[in-house]
Amino acid sequence: MLDVNRKDLVAGVAGSGTMGRGIVQVLAQCGARTLVFDAQPGAAAKAKDAIAKSLAGIVQKGRITQADADATLARIEVVDALAALKPCHVVVEAIIEQLEPKQALFRQLEGIVSEDCILASNTSSLSVTAMAAACAKPGRVAGYHFFNPVPVMKIVEVVDGERTEPWVGDALIALAKRYGHKPVRCKDTPGFIVNHAGRGYVPESLRVLQEGVADVATIDRILVEAAGFRLGPFGLLDLVGLDIAHGVMQSMHRQYYGEPKYQPSFLGDPRVAAGLLGRKTGRGWYVYGKDGTAEKMPEQAVPAVKAGPVWCVAELKELLLKLGAKLESDPAAAQACLVAPIGEDATTTALRLKLDPRRTVAVDPLFGFSKRRTLMTTPVTSAEARDAAHALLASDGVPVSVIRDSAGFVAQRVVAHIVNVGCDIVQQRIATPEDLDSAVMLGLGYPKGPLGMGDAVGPAKVLAILEAMNIFYADPRYRPSPWLKRRARLGVSLLTQE
Numbered sequence: 001m002l003d004v005n006r007k008d009l010v011a012g013v014a015g016s017g018t019m020g021r022g023i024v025q026v027l028a029q030c031g032a033r034t035l036v037f038d039a040q041p042g043a044a045a046k047a048k049d050a051i052a053k054s055l056a057g058i059v060q061k062g063r064i065t066q067a068d069a070d071a072t073l074a075r076i077e078v079v080d081a082l083a084a085l086k087p088c089h090v091v092v093e094a095i096i097e098q099l100e101p102k103q104a105l106f107r108q109l110e111g112i113v114s115e116d117c118i119l120a121s122n123t124s125s126l127s128v129t130a131m132a133a134a135c136a137k138p139g140r141v142a143g144y145h146f147f148n149p150v151p152v153m154k155i156v157e158v159v160d161g162e163r164t165e166p167w168v169g170d171a172l173i174a175l176a177k178r179y180g181h182k183p184v185r186c187k188d189t190p191g192f193i194v195n196h197a198g199r200g201y202v203p204e205s206l207r208v209l210q211e212g213v214a215d216v217a218t219i220d221r222i223l224v225e226a227a228g229f230r231l232g233p234f235g236l237l238d239l240v241g242l243d244i245a246h247g248v249m250q251s252m253h254r255q256y257y258g259e260p261k262y263q264p265s266f267l268g269d270p271r272v273a274a275g276l277l278g279r280k281t282g283r284g285w286y287v288y289g290k291d292g293t294a295e296k297m298p299e300q301a302v303p304a305v306k307a308g309p310v311w312c313v314a315e316l317k318e319l320l321l322k323l324g325a326k327l328e329s330d331p332a333a334a335q336a337c338l339v340a341p342i343g344e345d346a347t348t349t350a351l352r353l354k355l356d357p358r359r360t361v362a363v364d365p366l367f368g369f370s371k372r373r374t375l376m377t378t379p380v381t382s383a384e385a386r387d388a389a390h391a392l393l394a395s396d397g398v399p400v401s402v403i404r405d406s407a408g409f410v411a412q413r414v415v416a417h418i419v420n421v422g423c424d425i426v427q428q429r430i431a432t433p434e435d436l437d438s439a440v441m442l443g444l445g446y447p448k449g450p451l452g453m454g455d456a457v458g459p460a461k462v463l464a465i466l467e468a469m470n471i472f473y474a475d476p477r478y479r480p481s482p483w484l485k486r487r488a489r490l491g492v493s494l495l496t497q498e
Contacts, residue, residue, distance in 0.1 A: 001167040002089055002118060004175040010035065012088035012113075014105060016047035019122055020094035022150025025051045027092075028075040029068075029151075030179035035077050035085055039095075044078040051076065054151070083112055090118040090175065092144055099126050103134035110136055118168055120144035124195065125251065128161040128188045139165035144172055145192055146181075147443055155442035156181045161188045182442055184435035190255035193431045194443035197450055199252055199262045200418030202245065205233035206265035208413065213406040216285045217297035222401050225372035226364070227411045228447040234285035235294070238278030246272055260477035261421060300402060302394045303387035308335035310392065313353075315340040319369050323395050331355050336385040340365040342461055343416075343468025345407045346378045358382050361389040364409040366457060374409055375402045407472040408465050415453060416465040422450025423481035423494065433495040451494040459488035 009032045013024045016038040024047065028034040038044040055069040082105075085091055091113060093105055106119050113119075119141045121131055132138035143159025158172045169185055176183035186193045205219055214222070220232025237245050246268035253262045271277075271284075278284030279292060286294040309326040311334035320327060320338070328334040337360045341349040350360035357378040364374040373393050377386050386402065394400040403410060422440070426433050437449020446453070454462050463480055470478040487494050 002116065002171040004090070004171050005178060006089075007031070009033070010087045010089050012037065012085040012091035013094060014038075014082070014085070014091060014109075015094035015096075015122075016044045017094065018148060019146060019150065020092075021047040021050055022148065023092050023094055023122065023146055024048075024076060025054060025072070025151050026179040026181070028072045031075070033075050033077065035079050035088060037079050037082055037085060041080075044080075048073070048076050048078055082108055085109065086112050086114075088113055088117055090120060090171070092120045092122055094122040097123065097126065099130055102126065102131050106131060106135050106141065116140070118142065118171060120172060122146055125191070125248075128159050129163065132161045132163055138163040140168055142168045142172055143188065143192065147194070153442070154181050155194075155439060156183055157192045157194065157439065158183050158185045159188050159192055160185065164188075182438055184431060184439040186431040186435065187429065189428070189430050191252050193425065193436060193439040195248060195252070196425055196430070197418070197422055197436065197440045198444055199249070200421040200450070201229070201414060201444075201446075202233045202237060203249060203262065203264065204414045204417040205410075206267055208406065208410055209234075210265055210267055211406065212404060214401070214403040214410060215297075217299070218401050218403065219410055221299070221399070222372060222374055222403075222410045223414060225399065226367045226374065227415055228367070230445050230447075233414075238284035238286055238288075238294070240278070241280055242268065242277045242284055243272050260475065261417070261424070263477060299399070302400070303391045305387050305391050307388040307392040310334050310336045310338055310389070311355075312338040313340050315365050316363055320392070323392055325392055331359075334359065336361055336389045338363055338389060341468075342366070343408050343412065343465035345405045345472065346376045346381070347405055348407070348468075348472065350378055359385045361385055362409075363389075363393065364411060366409070366412050366415070366461070370398065373398055373400045374411065375400060376405060376409055377402070378405055407469045412465050413469060415457065416462050416469070417478075418446075419450050419454035419457075419462050419494070420466055420478075420481050420484060423454070423483035426451070426497075427481055427483035433497055437495070454484070454494045459484060459494055460491070463488040 011027045011032045012035045013020050014037050016036055024034050024036050036044045058064050059066050059069050121143050124145055128143040132141035135141055142164045145157040147153035156176045158169050160169050173183040216234045220234050223229045224232050249264035253264055256262055275281050276284050279288055282288050288294055309328040311328045311331040312320055316338050331337045337355045339349045339362050341362055346362040350357040358380050360378055362376040375389055390400055425436055433451050437452050440446050440449045463484055466478050466480040
């Protein structure tokens with residue numbers, strides 16, 4: 001195995017764009033002599049200048065000393081020929097995201113570097129195995145997927161191709177630890193870990209929107225304020241760019257041969273064609289001002305009505321008593337009947353409990369009631385019952401979102417989908433449970449990893465949501481993962497590894 005902690009370690013980076021530049025910086029900062037090559041004349045020198053500015057900013061913030069910055073820059077060597085990478089112990093390519101150029105680069109490098117030099121690709125979506133297949137020694141080829149900006153996003157995916165030798169991944173993991181990143185290891189599968197796990201949040205939110213359950217702003221508010229995500233799915237799409245995000249969704253669905261869990265939304269194509277791409281075009285799901293701030297979309301006003309007596313299920317009794325509600329023991333005598341389904345829609349729950357669907361309103365209990373409350377009506381819920389429930393639930397100042405009927409509300413179905421996709425990833429042994437959750441929290445900024453999220457909600461509840469949705473929609477998209485089923489039934493953590 002290559003000793004990546006050796007003092008005389010020489011690393012090479014081929015490609016000096018945004019990603020290559022960041023990789024050069026972290027390698028040089030950890031003490032490695034770092035050679036940088038770019039086929040475009042002058043590009044590597046410009047990259048070093050950009051790194052100098054980046055380091056100056058870090059010095060100004062007091063995170064490193066000027067001496068540290070100077071030493072880092074001294075370790076970066078711009079080379080004008082690929083042959084100059086000969087002394088490297090590891091070379092990371094960060095060139096155009098196309099298979100053929102990457103294969104050609106690795107073939108060239110094999111004739112230059114030593115036999116035990118590692119060849120690593122920063123690809124985010126291409127097959128590492130396919131790259132290695134073009135090499136005489138495919139065992140030394142691995143994926144090394146960084147995230148932008150590299151010095152800030154402290155995560156790197158170490159990807160084992162079908163013929164990658166174990167020592168190669170081990171060495172890349174050790175190298176990542178040397179420059180202070182969290183390495184997560186995975187098999188060479190579409191999306192690796194982070195882009196694969198990301199098939200839960202946005203695609204299911206798009207499904208909620210296309211069903212007409214709620215509008216964009218309502219979905220974002222619920223998932224940020226109730227479920228705890230940093231950015232709503234539609235705000236995220238606008239940040240990334242719909243053209244890029246929709247392309248990834250299409251690619252993942254295609255690469256997994258039409259897996260229903262990854263099905264993109266038909267809402268994407270026309271919006272991309274219309275140029276509604278997000279922040280970079282000034283308009284996406286939101287409209288952006290010159291300063292880049294999104295226009296605020298108004299929220300539904302609280303009805304100016306006084307609630308009469310209500311009937312409720314046991315799960316809502318404590319909350320409603322705190323709000324000063326008059327509780328009625330007979331649902332037939334109540335102005336509104338409040339229920340708290342897990343996975344079911346309001347219609348199904350009303351009929352199952354033999355309640356009048358015209359007076360039934362559902363409340364999402366999954367994430368508690370302290371930050372935002374979600375109310376859901378049946379198709380025939382009267383305006384009187386809806387407004388009475390809305391006014392009552394908003395009477396202590398906690399914001400309330402009102403949505404149309406949906407199996408699983410908004411937060412339930414999106415979170416359950418995230419957990420289910422994560423469970424499939426570990427069931428398929430693409431990554432360990434710990435690496436999956438670490439990768440998602442660091443790479444996507446979720447409050448918890450998919451498995452930790454499932455444990456916080458309760459595996460049995462997640463399973464109940466998916467089973468109810470699977471029955472209601474008769475869509476294999478919502479079939480529960482075997483990993484989830486077994487652990488929910490055993491009553492153990494989703495992080496439990498066999």
